[in-house]
Amino acid sequence: MIQIKNWMLSGILIISSTTVSLTSCKEAKVQEDNDVQQVVSTELIRTSQSWDGVELPDYLQGRPELVAMKYVFPPGKKLGWHHHPVMNYGILVQGELTIIGQDGKEKTVHEGEAVVEMVNTIHHGENRGTKPVILYMFYLAQKDLPLAVQHPEIPLE
Secondary structure, three states: OHHHHHHHHHHHHHHHHHHHHHHHHHHHHHHHHHHHHHOOOOOOOHHHHHHOOEEEOOOOOOOOEEEEEEEEOOOEEEEOOOOOOOOEEEEEOOOOOEEEEEEOOOOEEEOEEEOOOOOOEEEEEOOOOOOOOEEEEEEEOOOOOOOOOOOOOOOOO
C-alpha cells in the first residue's frame, strides 16, 4: 500500500511539475509576445553640437524643408571634400564611417550610433571597413538650399 501511495505521489508530483513547467513556458511566451508588442523608446542623441564639439547655428528663418536621405558607401569608398550649409544628423545602421575634418580631426561612427554633422565646415567621409556603410541622414533645410556643397578643388589623399 505504501509503495502504491509513493508511486501515486511521485506521479502527481511529476504531473504537477510538468503542469507548472508548461504553465511557466506559456507565461514566458505570453510575456515575450507582450514585450514584442510594447513600444520601446531609446534616445540615441540629444545635443546642440556637431561631432567635433562646435555649437550648431541658430535655425534658418523661413519655412523649413525636412529631408531624409539614405546613403550606401561601398568598402574603401571616400567621399570628396564638402560642407553642409544646413543642420543634419543621422543614424549609421551598418558598418563604420570615418569623418575627417579639414583640420585633421576624425570621428569614426559605428553601427547603431547617431552622428551630428558639421555645419559650414569642410570635411569628408571614408568607409575604411570591409562591408558597405548604410547611413540615414536627416536635414533641416529650405527649398532650393543644397544639402551639401562639394569642394573638388581640394584633393583627397
